[in-house]
Amino acid sequence: MSERLRTDALHLGVIALLVVLFLTLPTYYAGNLSRIMVLAIYAIGYNLLFGYTGLLSLGHAMFFAAGMYGYGLTAQLAGWPALPAFALGILAGAALGLVVGALALRTAGVAFMIVTLMFAQSAYLTILYFGTWTRGDEGFVVPGVARVVLGIDLSGETERFVAALILFSLVLLVSGRLVRSRLGRTLVAIRENEERTRMLGYDATRLKLIAITVSAALSGLAGAAYALLFGYVGASFAAVPYSIFPLLWVLLGGAGTTVGPLIGVFFMFYLIDTASGITLAYMLIAGLALVLLTLFAPQGIAGLVRRRVRWLP
Amino acid sequence: MASVTSRPILETRGLTKLYGGLAANTDVDFQLPAGRITALIGPNGAGKSTFVGMVTGRIPxxxxxxxxxxxxxxxxxxxxxxxxxxxxxxQITSIFPGLDVRENVALAARRKTDGAHLGAKVGAALARVGLADRADAVAGDLSYGHQRLLEIAMGLAQDPKLFILDEPTQGLAESEVAGFVALIRDLAGETTILLIEHNMDVVMQAADHIVVLDQGMVLASGEPQAIRADRAVQAAYLGTADA
Amino acid sequence: MQFGPHLLLAILEGLVTASILSLTAMGLSLVFGVMRVVNVAHGEAYMLGAVLAWWVTGLIAGHPAAGFVIAAIAAPLIMGALAVASDRLVLKRLNYDPDRTIVATIGLLYIAQQTTLMSFGPDARPVEPPFNQRIALPWLERTEEGWAWFYPWGLSITSYKLFVIAAAALILVAIWLIITRTRAGLLMRATQQDSETAQAFGIPVGTVYSVVFGIGAALAALGAVLVVPIQQAHYLMGGEPLLLSFIVVIIGGLGSLPGTVIAALLIGLSDGIISVFFSPTLAKIIATLLVAMVLVFRPRGLLGKAPA
Incomplete structure (x- = not known):
């Protein structure tokens, strides 16, 4: 199938470009790439739900945090080694997604957004409430032993990049296949016209629950990876801005495209990075971007490209 | 009531819908003969849409x-x-306007068809309704008449045992209606069709069997000629519709 | 202090919270009811109202009451004008599409908050109340000589807080009269019922939307002007009233005005009482989860009518 080949080729090209950037850019920027890739995994997870299924969640930080704390707390308090703790982080994200999804999917539209926002707020407050273990806003540093995988210490710059690249590549390639699969196409159908999809014999509620669970699992993976690679766990990752960021990244990069999330994270990362060098009020950039994007470019960067290149996945 | 010769594919017993205290359908006992084209007719507010909604499960x-x-x-x-x-x-056109025509039909077919046969299946359904050359168009860009044809292709691609068409000719031009009748007649024998229709010309040309619904109840049922001659039906419905 | 006086104090504090909250939530409810827009930036209208009040009172020399009165007029007006401008510049151009307006108002939230951070700074700043006498409250207790009035130590309220309660009640009555008795209210109700039909009957729906959005923000600003002598102005102060207003509007039934007032009293009082007796974080967790559950299982609100 040429379409699938083209998709895979595009994604492999993106991955190759990341490697070239890492090798050629100065250390500071190359170091940022690891962070961008991990956040892009989070954005890909969000995009699966928002961009492909058409469900706008305002509470994804709870899934990111579930992964982060699922990994971090078992490493910190129970002394688990990296891999089982990491797996538990992904599982925690998926499980929370399943539960929240089962409840929130009873609502739709605006109510769905508010319900997800409120669940995320409860999750954030819960982390603060159990401050004895989570250390609240201050957070904690992940013990060094829990950051060693197969004898490799992932706190080194190159090791960290390679680990982030492997995870990101896997997620990008799998998501590329997923959105072209029967499941992925049905999710798009739900986004386009849920009632019609239902009346074609698809169990839309079950499919949306699957979408939330997979999306939450990917977000949890990103959260666990963030803690694993950067060694820090804190409640700010569960707060409202971390629910807004993925929405912003996906809108900027292009909702419903596989490469949009990475593009969005990349641009927003450097925009905010630059702005925070100038002013304390760097989130002003995020606010302006949200308003301008919804007004003038709701399709995002990759969405604009897709007008020319229609096969863009 | 005319006797139903073939085995019914669909049957309802005492089907009733109350909205608050108002009855939209009252104890509808209905039998749909297999392999034929049955038209469900009745004046506005007769409860046709509610009835079909209950049959498909859209309305509890x-x-x-x-x-x-x-x-x-x-x-x-x-x-x-x-x-x-x-x-x-x-009744109101419902397609996937942002997706291309081929994908619209593929979504309908994919539930029952594996990847290898999907292309052929979609192509056949589109050819059947005469949209084969529009397969790559974005569905939302099609004309209204073509969108209604696309819906029928989406129905065909599911290989239905029972195909329910809710007011399919509504809003179509005269020439398009004629094409539609020909298409429906062409499907007779392949599947069972339940046609909810306002246009009596279409009903008389297309249907083998007619059920008349009035005030949420079955008023009459039988062959088109018998229905045409039925005084109760004339009083309730035909007199006004022919005008 | 004993339990009884303690509870009375908690109820009084709760009433103050409820008064401010009912104004703020009324603004959110009005906007949602008429325009079907969920204004996530509503808390920032509150924050800007407080900051504007601080700014205006700083400009006016003389008795604090003079500055306060001018602030109470100016801050809601300025805020209302800003809201009308954002309706025209942003929301209207999005055709009030629910998803896109939510995203855009999140953007407006950050713009308002961060611009305040840049200009007003990160510090909390106080506004002097126009009057502030401490009023000791009596408590009836049984002694050996029978029932007698006491003034337990700590059981008191300020005259300003009593004023807040009275002022909020008056404003709510005024809104009620405007909506039910005036032509402007009629236009709003007609638009709320069915904007397309309203349009067909020649009601300038666009103008009604702008005005309603302005009034919604002005109400939040007015609530903030009232609160700022009790609680200092700060650029992050909009988050809490936004969340509480959401809770109130959801419990009260989306867009129902009487429901909003009842729910505001309920939430304000219980917030006051709960935070006196329990850990505030735990109380918030439980409240937030409960409200989410209300939305999931009773989408029309606890006080809303069941679907026909």
């Missing part, structure tokens, strides 16, 4: 049973009923 019934191929499906949700072999086209 207050009481009563829906039996499809001898199986009581009253408790099944809409998507599961479709999964048993019903196909439904909406």
């Amino acid at each position: 019934a207050t009481r009563g049973q829906v039996i499809f191929e001898g199986r009581d499906i009253s408790a099944l949700p809409a998507h599961a009923r479709i999964g048993l072999g019903m196909a439904y086209t909406f």
Whole structure:
């Protein structure tokens, strides 16, 4: 199938470009790439739900945090080694997604957004409430032993990049296949016209629950990876801005495209990075971007490209 | 009432819908003969849409049973009923406007067809309704008449045992209506069709069997000629519709 | 202090919270009811109202009451004008599409908050109340000589807080009269019922939307002007009233005005009482989860009518 080949080729090209950037850019920027890739995994997870299924969640930080704390707390308090703790982080994200999804999917539209926002707020407050273990806003540093995988210490710059690249590549390639699969196409159908999809014999509620669970699992993976690679766990990752960021990244990069999330994270990362060098009020950039994007470019960067290149996945 | 010769594919017993205290359908006992084209007619507000909604599961019934191929499906949700072999086209055009025509039909076919046969299946359905050359167009860009044809292609691609068409000719031009009647006649024998229709010319040309609904109850049922001659039907419906 | 006086104090504090909250939530409810827009930036209208009040009172020399009165007029007006401008510049151009307006108002939230951070700074700043006498409250207790009035130590309220309660009640009555008795209210109700039909009957729906959005923000600003002598102005102060207003509007039934007032009393009082007796974080967790559950299982609100 040429379409699938083209998709895979595009994604492999993106991955190759990341490697070239890492090798050629100065250390500071190359170091940022690891962070961008991990956040892009989070954005890909969000995009699966928002961009492909058409469900706008305002509470994804709870899934990111579930992964982060699922990994971090078992490493910190129970002394688990990296891999089982990491797996538990992904599982925690998926499980929370399943539960929240089962409840929130009873609502739709605006109510769905508010319900997800409120669940995320409860999750954030819960982390603060159990401050004895989570250390609240201050957070904690992940013990060094829990950051060693197969004898490799992932706190080194190159090791960290390679680990982030492997995870990101896997997620990008799998998501590329997923959105072209029967499941992925049905999710798009739900986004386009849920009632019609239902009346074609698809169990839309079950499919949306699957979408939330997979999306939450990917977000949890990103959260666990963030803690694993950067060694820090804190409640700010569960707060409202971390629910807004993925929405912003996906809108900027292009909702419903596989490469949009990475593009969005990349641009927003450097925009905010630059702005925070100038002013304390760097989130002003995020606010302006949200308003301008919804007004003038709701399709995002990759969405604009897709007008020319229609096969863009 | 004219006797039904073939085995019914769909049957309802005492199907009733109350909105608040108002009855939209009252104890509808209905039998749909297999393999034929049956038209469900009745004046505005007769409860046709509510009835079909209860059959497909889009509208929960207050009481009563829906039996499809001898199986009581009253408790099944809409998507599961479709999964048993019903196909439904909406009264108000409902397609995937942002996707291309091919993908619209593929979505309908994909539930039952594996990847290898999908292309052929989609192509056949599109050819059947005469949209083969528009397969790459974005569905939302099609003309209204073509969108209604696309809906029928989406129904056909599901290989339905029962194909329910809710007011398919509404809003079509005269020439398009003629094409539609020909298409429906062409499908006779392949599948069972339940046609909800306002246009009496279409009903008389296309249907083998007619059921008249009035004030939420079955008023009459039988061959087109018999229905045309039925005084009660004339009083309730035909007199006004022919005008 | 004993339990009884303690509870009375908690109820009084709760009433103050409820008064401010009912104004803020009324603004959110009005906007949602008429325009079907969920204004996530509503808390920032509150924050800007407080900051504007601080700014205006700083400009006016003389008795604090003079500055306060001018602030109470100016801050809601300025805020209302800003809201009308954002309706015209942003929301209207999005055709009030629910998803896109939510995203855009999140953007407006950050713009308002961060611009305040840049200009007003990160510090909390106080506004002097126009009057502030401490009023000791009596408590009836049984002694050996029978029932007698006492003034337990700590059981008191300020005259300003009593004023807040009275002022909020008056404003709510005024809104009620405007909506039910005036032509402007009629236009709003007609638009709320069915905007397309309203349009067909020649009601300038666009103008009604702008005005309603302005009034919604002005109400939040007015609530903030009232609160700022009790609680200092700060650029992050909009988050809490936004969340509480959401809770109130959801419990009260989306867009129902009487429901909003009842729910505000309920939430304000219980917030006051709960935070006196329990850990505030735990109380918030439980409240937030409960409200989410209300939305999931009773989408029309606890006080809303069941679907026909």
